[in-house]
Amino acid sequence: MPYFLVLLLSASLYSGAVFANAPTSCDNNTDCIEVGRWDLGFSLGYGNKSNPLKDYKDIPIYVVPTLAYYGDSWFFDNGNIGYTLAEGENYTVNLVTTFSHDSAFFHRWDPSNIFLLSNGGNQTAISSVRSTFSSPTVEEPAIGKLENRNFTYLGGAEAFIYTRFGIVHASVAHDILDIHGGLESKLKWFYNIPLDKWNFEFAALLDWRSDEVVDYYYGVRSSESLYWNQAYQAESALNKSIEFTGQYVLTQNWNLLLVARYTDIADEIVDSPLVEKDYTTTYFVGAAYRF
Template identity: 60%
Template sequence: MTKLKVLLLSCILFPISAWADVVDSCGEKVECIEIGRWDVGIALGYGNRTNPLKDYDDIPIYLVPTFAYYGDTWFFENGNFGYTLSEQEKFTINLTTSLSSDSAYFHRWDPSNIFIAGTNKFEPRSLLSSTAPTPTILKAAQEPEIGELEKRHFTYFGGVEAFFYTRAGTINLSLAHDLLNVHQGTEAKLKWLYNLAIEDWKFELALTLDWKSEELVDYYYGIRPGESRYWSQAYQAKSALNTGVELTSHYVITEHWDLLFLARYTQIGDEIVASPLLNEDYTSTFFVGAAYRF
């Protein structure tokens, strides 16, 4: 089985986040968020986030809000806060918070299912990418059933991130730890982004490696004894590495209106796929519609 079969969708449009072109400058065709003012946008359309959890519904997306404010050194975007430690021509280093993406599968109104645009002061975290169909994970016949799941709570992550700007794109490194002492887990990400502007079209391609610690994997995908005594012993959580590809593009209609389509594909790590809670080894998201920036 191919580990990552991805069919990228074309014509992907998203105006809400600030864009940087291949030379990281702000010009007539590239919008940057002004320091000292709120940047507010809303997108209306239709989208869907597939849920790899067994017996959990996919998550429909009809509205995508964006709220952002940038000061000289601190910033707020879509529920996350950050502080810039160093900003140079070749790199930027921030202290920042981030949302828990794994809790989104368990809760329909999790913040990650609302602010799907993500957050990023210096490079837009373009959403989503599309994928070719991936076979459903086959489980052994007549496995012991799992009872009603205990609640998996949302948490905030806090840590440090760095951006390195090169001619071949931007490299983003981040390391974050559970701030609310929910699972005491850690996440580390490596992301490569490349932006291209062609007249009124803006495109961004991103490749992502997302490492999750054993504590994080066990909290969300492990089985408690009260849920299944058999599976609490049979499945032993380990740290996992998810891989992803993203493509974002948007087309500017007017100063305030854009057309949009967003897509993301994530191949879930084998250590998570082994959990009896999952029946798919991937998750994908798309959104298509129109966006207004105030």
């Protein structure tokens, strides 16, 4: 599913909610959304989203809401709007919109972070940089205050393929607000294992970004550093992630919830002087309530 952090957690809360061919009625203990009815819920607990940017703070997680509605064709899912073009027993094809996620590392109140409480904001400048070149005698220039890296809205198409070995989700989307004019594509496999009151979901994700996306968020503007503007040249990048979601049913409305994700950041992004780590992690432990 293309939605993370409000995004990953909300989707993980009710995995399977993204399928437009939902049953016409849902038991409160099942992971589905009833067609023609608003689905509301929230999670309370604690978690953390690590920030790979140098001198930027991690993002703590305390409350994660979910808001979704699925009609016969149109659907709304945590800020994402979609329309089902075709569906069958083994597939679904949608037109869909979604938020960008790289901007969330730069802005505490980015839409992807808006429901996450924090004790402090991100830093506004990079005071020093991680070196991508070996030089024992020359100190490389620091980067000054960063210009804004804005969020944008993506629009495109997605397809779900349902097999006995899990579900395959593929999507491609373009920047429809022309913030960076780039393209993103995802390929995800996930598999559910229900065991009595337990439900476990395992997932693997390939997340590709065009060079326009990488350059906009991780490239260095000439106003920030002439040296690094020339030294770092952005290229398209492929991030790789694994995810785990565990749920335990307590009552009709309450579940215990554990979500964990690890992302291996592509070398093309790690080479940026703005980036300090070659990975990012997200976890959340808490209780989920569904109205």
